[in-house]
Amino acid sequence: MNTPRAIPALAACLLASGCMVGPDYHRPAALGSLHYKELAGWQPAQPADMAAKGDWWVIYKDPFLNQLESRVEISNQNVKVYAAQYAEAQETVQAARAQLFPTLGATAGVTRSSVGRGSSSFSTGTTSGLSNSGISASGKSATATQYTLEGTASWDVDVWGRIRRQVQSDVAAAQVSAADLKNAALSAQGSLATDYVELEYQDSLQDLLESTVTAYQEALRITHNQVQAGTASPSDEAEAVTQLASAQALLVNVGVARGQYEHAIAVPQSVPVTPPGVPSALLQRRPDIAAAERMMDEENALVGVQIAAFYPDITLSADFGWEGGPIGMLISAANRVWSLGANATETIFEGGARSAAVNMARDAYDASIATYRQTVLSAIQQVEDELVALKVLQSQSIAEDTAVRAAQRSVQIALDEYQAGTQAYTTVVTEQTALLSNQETALSVQEQRLAASVALVQALGGGWTTASLPTPGQLQSKLPFL
Numbered sequence: 001m002n003t004p005r006a007i008p009a010l011a012a013c014l015l016a017s018g019c020m021v022g023p024d025y026h027r028p029a030a031l032g033s034l035h036y037k038e039l040a041g042w043q044p045a046q047p048a049d050m051a052a053k054g055d056w057w058v059i060y061k062d063p064f065l066n067q068l069e070s071r072v073e074i075s076n077q078n079v080k081v082y083a084a085q086y087a088e089a090q091e092t093v094q095a096a097r098a099q100l101f102p103t104l105g106a107t108a109g110v111t112r113s114s115v116g117r118g119s120s121s122f123s124t125g126t127t128s129g130l131s132n133s134g135i136s137a138s139g140k141s142a143t144a145t146q147y148t149l150e151g152t153a154s155w156d157v158d159v160w161g162r163i164r165r166q167v168q169s170d171v172a173a174a175q176v177s178a179a180d181l182k183n184a185a186l187s188a189q190g191s192l193a194t195d196y197v198e199l200e201y202q203d204s205l206q207d208l209l210e211s212t213v214t215a216y217q218e219a220l221r222i223t224h225n226q227v228q229a230g231t232a233s234p235s236d237e238a239e240a241v242t243q244l245a246s247a248q249a250l251l252v253n254v255g256v257a258r259g260q261y262e263h264a265i266a267v268p269q270s271v272p273v274t275p276p277g278v279p280s281a282l283l284q285r286r287p288d289i290a291a292a293e294r295m296m297d298e299e300n301a302l303v304g305v306q307i308a309a310f311y312p313d314i315t316l317s318a319d320f321g322w323e324g325g326p327i328g329m330l331i332s333a334a335n336r337v338w339s340l341g342a343n344a345t346e347t348i349f350e351g352g353a354r355s356a357a358v359n360m361a362r363d364a365y366d367a368s369i370a371t372y373r374q375t376v377l378s379a380i381q382q383v384e385d386e387l388v389a390l391k392v393l394q395s396q397s398i399a400e401d402t403a404v405r406a407a408q409r410s411v412q413i414a415l416d417e418y419q420a421g422t423q424a425y426t427t428v429v430t431e432q433t434a435l436l437s438n439q440e441t442a443l444s445v446q447e448q449r450l451a452a453s454v455a456l457v458q459a460l461g462g463g464w465t466t467a468s469l470p471t472p473g474q475l476q477s478k479l480p481f482l
Helices: 001-019 056-060 063-071 077-098 162-228 234-258 278-283 287-308 354-417 425-459
Strands: 103-115 144-158 313-324 338-346
Touching: 001 234, 001 338, 001 425, 056 162, 056 425, 077 162, 144 162, 162 234, 162 287, 162 338, 162 354, 278 287, 287 354, 354 425
Parallel strands: none
Antiparallel strands: 103 144, 144 313, 313 338
16 A cells, blocks of 8 residues: 555545534625615716716716826826735735645755764664664774655645635635725726816816906906096096906916816816616625625634634644665665654643634624625715715706806996996996806806716716626636646
8 A cells, every 4th residue: 555645535535524614604784775865856867878887987078088097007106005915915815725735845865974983883774683784893983874865745634614714714805905906096086087177177267267358358448448538437447457457366376276287178068977876786886895895704704714723723744755875775665764644733721712712703703794884874975975966066057057148148238338328337347247256156066066976986986896806716716836
């Protein structure tokens, strides 16, 4: 019988009959409403194909924004941190999985030794009273060389599932890291889009003030002509100069803010609103919820790891090789040595440390459940907040557009009446001031609507789904010793 060959068969038998102690994972129910209350009586005016998928920012139809967003995951350093952590988590899975396989080793050695004069003999073995490789000498020293070549194998047989539970936990942790990476990218993409909306607002505000300055210059020209014709007082011209200077000062201030950006584009009149679906869809679409859910699996598996500590740790070991000399005759049946062993260790008393470790693991799992449920509730609240913002801002935008059109008519009427000599110039100034105020408000509302649109897409997960997470099979796809 070749005894070392029996090790894999014995280990496979033990492993097949083994079990995984500890609780199996079942996702707890998430708390939350089945409907968004802010959708009552109001529906986004976009078709279903406006739902964000993949590169969600393309719904804004801006080529330059598309170009900027495509570079976020490549150049953003915060995202790179999460990418490195995910790579580390993948390797942690491989390190844990490696414990499921035997550890093989090899040793080779040579020993040269001498026996002093007082010894009657020196040998590495005897046959019929004669030395095999040594020298018998009475009163003389003897020297011999001995060679060894040996292979070793040991296997911590995972009978109770301690290692497999650890692998399960590390796989879930890697999935948490993958979701965190996507969440970091989504956050960076959302921040970029929001900053870009602010840029658009500054550009449009600059355009508005430039047109306002042009209008005020025309009003000043009219007033100056009226003064020269003797139909208006110098105070009217002074008011026109003051109003023009104020608008020019505002334009300079906008130019300073605008100088912090690199691209100019008008604020879109159409605001994309992604259909929110139902709250339960967030469980598959939000990477932070997916991370919280996977963390529950991670902590649940660690409970099994701690429970497995109550059971004996079974290890198989084997050695096979040759020992003797000279080296030319080392590998021979006469010099063959081997051993086969099994070892079981169990802690008899540890003062309740193992029980405490199990309780701590269960407490950590309970905490992960609470974190998961709170993450779901926060996600629903974020969607609700953006829905109510979009609903209110849409109504406000309609009202402001009406106010702008009315103010424009009022300015034109006041100018006509002033030129006809039937109206004081203060009325023109008042109407122009009201027009500029309404135009600025309308522009600000449009900027807020776009920002809320971006925030809603981000709150809905940005087109990401849990199907994008790496599977346990993918995370464990590397073969051992490769």
